[in-house]
Amino acid sequence: MNSRQRVLITAPGGYDKLQLENLPDDAFMLGGKTTCDAQSACPEGHVAVQVHGAGVNYADICIRWGLYGSYKRFVGYPGTPGFEFSGTVQAVGSGVAQFKPGQKVFGVTLFGAYATHVCVPASQLFALPSKLTLDEGAGFCCTALTAFYAIDRLASSRKGETVLIHSAAGGVGSMLVQLARARGCTVVGVVGRRAKATVAFGAGCDAVVEKETGGIATKAAGEISWLPDRPTEPLAGKNLATALETAGCLVGGKVRDNTPAVGPFNAVFDANGVATLRMSYNLLAPTGRLVVYGFHSMLPREGGKLGLVSWIKLAWDFVRTPRFGPMALTSDNRSVMGFNLSYLFDEQEALQESMKSLLELVNRGELKVSTVTTFQLRDVAGAHASLESGLTTGKIVLLC
Ligand SMILES: NC(=O)c1ccc[n+]([C@@H]2O[C@H](COP(=O)([O-])OP(=O)(O)OC[C@H]3O[C@@H](n4cnc5c(N)ncnc54)[C@H](OP(=O)(O)O)[C@@H]3O)[C@@H](O)[C@H]2O)c1
Incomplete structure (x- = not known):
């Protein structure tokens, strides 16, 4: 060789x-x-x-x-x-x-x-x-810098806020959880399967929601327990927020029934794309920030190739992806933000500053x-x- x-x-x-x-x-x-x-x-x-x-x-x-x-x-x-x-x-x-x-x-x-x-x-x-x-x-570097850019530069999440993080056991997701935790936020993570809850809690989630059933898990004395009385419904805006509030997972969170929907989260971090974007927006509290940084739910999970069906799905999902108009954003008091780090390699000063902050957390044992x-x-x-x-x-x- x-x-x-x-x-x-x-x-x-x-x-x-x-x-x-x-x-x-x-x-x-x-x-x-x-x-x-x-x-x-x-x-x-x-x-x-x-x-x-x-x-x-x-x-x-x-x-x-x-x-x-x-x-x-x-x-x-x-x-x-x-x-x-x-x-x-x-x-x-x-x-x-x-x-x-x-x-x-x-x-x-x-x-x-x-x-x-x-x-x-x-x-x-x-x-x-x-x-x-x-x-x-x-x-x-990639997961940490992506998470840092999202939570520090865009969402500006701070102590006392409540945040929702999709794919909380994944690469970027688990970094986001740790960074949110280090800032003193209450953190609710979303995972695709119950088995991932251990990693999401290990990263610092206060509660974990399983996407397919809407099941909610909390952790006390090191034990993860799934609330037994949760209806098995797919994750959805209002029922998720209500369920979290009932389960006592949202400290100071509020769910209201008025229109437009008002949710409990000061920030939501979403790389799913069309599958959850509208719901993520509806879960925002007034002045809430939705940070969009990927679209993986539009893509196939197996086979390795994009065949005709995948291309049709991609096109259909592109058409279905929610558009957030400036007038609605203004009257809803919400922001939707997006970014792609691969276009930011010229931002050398931001890279140095971000890595400095991240390495301080690493050295204090708060980020891994x-x-x-x-x-x-x-x-x-x-x-x-x-x-x-x-x-x-x-x-x-x-x-x-
Ligand atoms: N904008 C940027 O600059 C930037 C930089 C880095 C990464 N990203 C984006 O961040 C996301 C996470 O990246 P990562 O590398 O850290 O991956 P990862 O989170 O380790 O893996 C992706 C996760 O996405 C979820 N998922 C949902 N639908 C999926 C599908 N159809 N196929 C595969 N996974 C699916 C799965 O978690 P659950 O089922 O538990 O939700 C999966 O574990 C990606 O969308 C990526 O493109 C963006």
Whole structure:
């Protein structure tokens, strides 16, 4: 086996489009397309890293499907996905004083992390704190930065507020739960299956709702108990809020029956898309903020390919996706916000400030990657299938 490899997505499609490609002996990935010989000539201001692990994000699956705008714009096919990694510094370019060969690091790259060797601007790299293992470091940046941007820069969630977090046991979701908790919010998490409640509570949820049945779980003295008298109805706006209030899960939450619906949450974080967006909006209290950062419910959970049925569903879901008009937002006193971090790589100051805040939380033991499941680089298809299934908790990392 060659000691340097990368995953190449040859063209949009299924798992068969994920191929391992050998790299020349001295090559480091510089973004998702090109390589450089950073061992002997590391570019100015850059750092060359031998990769330990690369985080797998839902966006990588969208890239493989051909649905990710920024990848098409910045890389294209064939190319190498991957936003984040951990590893050991191999070489530094001129002007880099803060890193030295042999140092353990982690960081972000605008694609190309699914590889054994990467080269990135020093500003996108961070010293690995003693509280994080290399596995955890590989899967930290994207989920933590996404959650931080959503809760700090957009929702501005603060002590005493009540927030609802969808997919609370997932990568970004479990980070959001921890950040909300660290800010003194009351946190209600939503999960797709009851088995995920343990992870959601572990991240810091005060109550957990199971999406399919509307079942509500609370935790006392370390024991998770599902309220026995909950009607088994799919999660819906008013019945969820009423049930949570009845169960005593909403401290100071209010459910009112007037129109437009007024909910108990100061902020809702939703990456489901059409399946829950309207409900999430209706669950907002006056001045509430709905932060939208993904649309995964529009996409298939198995098979790896987007067939005709998937394309029809995508088109239909696109048409059905709620539109929030400025007049309604004004009279409802609510905000709807969205963002995509892959278009924000130029915001270097925000990256430094955000990572500084996040690493302070890590060092205080208030923020971690909730669980890490590892796959070998050669089993990248297995890693994609697993995340795509919607059954995983925490973070998936490829060992490179
Ligand atoms: N805007 C940005 O800058 C940005 C950055 C990073 C991630 N994201 C988005 O954040 C979301 C979470 O990303 P992640 O990498 O951390 O993934 P993840 O949360 O670890 O996994 C996705 C979760 O979504 C839920 N889900 C609902 N419908 C699904 C479907 N049809 N297929 C698969 N999963 C489905 C599942 O949880 P439950 O069933 O428990 O709900 C699943 O565990 C994704 O939508 C991603 O695109 C956005």
